[in-house]
């Protein structure tokens with residue numbers, strides 16, 4: 001069993017990125033950590049014993065040879081990251097020094113840590129739950145303000161608390177069934193069916209909210225996919241380049257210039273986006289390559305979170321714009337679509353939008369940059385508004401959590417149905433227990449070796 005194997009030995013790793021730097025940190029965890037450091041460290045004050053939770057200045061020495069002047073931090077168990085005795089050595093960042101100290105420690109009996117093994121030990125020793133362990137990985141990988149905030153929220157245990165609460169409620173339901181089984185063999189739920197239903201509906205609602213939050217959570221973590229679409233020559237590539245501040249896509253006045261789509265990432269106002277410049281939609285084309293490009297445009301529309309539907313304001317009548325917009329909306333009712341009326345610099349009179357009740361319509365000039373900043377601000381405002389990362393707004397970002405919530409809700413709906421049909425309580429009991437287990441898997445109360453190694457293998461060594 002993984003648990004017994006890992007807690008026995010002492011592990012060590014370089015915790016800072018590989019390469020030269022001003023300072024590097026070497027980390028050790030396990031029952032021999034303090035013994036090992038005492039064997040190789042000489043305090044500058046010649047003190048025999050290392051002070052816990054204080055910085056100790058001195059030398060790493062092996063066979064009377066000084067390797068480096070270092071700072072040592074000692075954390076006695078259980079007050080450490082892993083819950084074991086932990087020693088952190090801040091040494092000078094030379095590759096030679098780092099590797100030398102590492103090999104000295106390994107010679108003293110420690111073993112090189114596997115990826116994520118420090119955090120795995122923190123989980124095994126009950127310092128953090130599995131959700132929090134995953135959030136640490138997200139925190140290390142966070143690139144933007146938003147992905148950072150999502151990770152911090154998860155690390156602070158917000159999701160774990162919600163799950164613990166939901167599990168408590170399911171346990172209440174299980175107790176109600178147990179009572180029923182004890183006291184009434186024939187009249188199922190005569191006394192408490194209504195109460196049972198109320199608690200069940202409440203659990204279902206909360207889990208459904210979490211499931212719904214995954215789409216946006218996942219997009220915020222990995223990048224919101226935005227497709228720039230429209231007819232040929234409306235200025236999609238010009239807009240794409242303007243947003244990226246780079247001549248990334250070819251622009252020309254020849255219709256059908258963009259054949260294959262181009263994708264680029266960009267962080268705007270703390271949110272990561274992936275913009276896609278697509279081939280112009282021309283359903284009448286006979287050109288084989290252009291047709292292939294358009295097929296890809298439709299594929300991109302399908303997978304995008306947001307569509308920027310660009311029109312040539314000079315040549316397109318507003319009624320036709322709205323007709324096209326409505327037909328796209330009918331085809332993709334759940335997609336967020338912004339309409340961009342481009343080439344505003346050529347339009348003599350701004351289209352009077354007051355006659356139209358539609359929001360999300362922007363006048364822009366991709367060529368001269370008019371309206372672009374406002375457009376990007378509105379896009380980021382849109383996402384900030386729906387996520388409104390307040391203290392308690394919980395957004396799930398992990399596929400693993402999403403899948404477990406989906407499984408849990410499947411069994412809870414089954415319970416709801418069976419309850420209406422007044423099925424034997426034993427059956428409700430089994431399904432409720434399965435739902436409870438699914439939630440337990442998210443925080444790691446129920447887990448197995450495969451799940452753990454899958455999660456922790458994604459970490460870097462030293463974390």
Ligand SMILES: Nc1nc2c(ncn2[C@@H]2O[C@H](COP(=O)(O)OP(=O)(O)OP(=O)(O)O)[C@@H](O)[C@H]2O)c(=O)[nH]1
Nearest residue numbers: 232233234235236237238252256257258280366367
């Ligand atoms: N005056 C003016 N011209 C623009 C504007 N935006 C684009 N154009 C011009 O419109 C033409 C087409 O621009 P592109 O960006 O290549 O258009 P596209 O939508 O990518 O076209 P395809 O790739 O063929 O689908 C070019 O000559 C651009 O310079 C604008 O805001 N104002």
Ligand SMILES: [Mg+2]
Nearest residue numbers: 236237257258
């Ligand atoms: Mg183009």
